[in-house]
Amino acid sequence: MTLQIDFWEVISMALSFLGMLAAGGKMLLTQIEKRLNERFQALEDARKDAEFSWTRLEREFLEFRADMPLNYVRREDYIRGQTVIEAKLDALYNKIEVSQGGHW
Structure with a gap:
C-alpha cells in the first residue's frame, strides 16, 4: 500500500497547519493581553485607593496640628x-x- 501526495497538497496542509498555529497563537496572546489589562486595572485601582487614603491621612494630621494649640x-x-x-x-x-x- 502506497500513499501518494502531490506537492501542492503538502503545501496546502503546511499552510493550513501554520494558519491553525497562528490562530491559536493569536487567541493565546489575546488572553494574555486581557489578563494583563485586568492586572493593570487592579493595580491602578489599588494605587488610587492608596492615594486617597494618604490624602485623607494627611488632611487629618494637618487638622490635628491645627487643633493642637487649642487643646494642649x-x-x-x-x-x-x-x-x-x-x-x-x-x-x-x-x-x-x-x-x-x-x-x-
Missing part, C-alpha cells in the same frame, strides 16, 4: 505660668505678713 499647653508655657502664679502668691503672702507685723 506646652510644658514650658505651663511652667512659666505656674512660676508667675507662685511669684504672685509669694508677694501676696509677704504683704499679708508685713501688714500683720508677723504676729502669729
Whole structure:
C-alpha cells in the first residue's frame, strides 16, 4: 500500500497547519493581553485607593496640628505660668505678713 501526495497538497496542509498555529497563537496572546489589562486595572485601582487614603491621612494630621494649640499647653508655657502664679502668691503672702507685723 502506497500513499501518494502531490506537492501542492503538502503545501496546502503546511499552510493550513501554520494558519491553525497562528490562530491559536493569536487567541493565546489575546488572553494574555486581557489578563494583563485586568492586572493593570487592579493595580491602578489599588494605587488610587492608596492615594486617597494618604490624602485623607494627611488632611487629618494637618487638622490635628491645627487643633493642637487649642487643646494642649506646652510644658514650658505651663511652667512659666505656674512660676508667675507662685511669684504672685509669694508677694501676696509677704504683704499679708508685713501688714500683720508677723504676729502669729
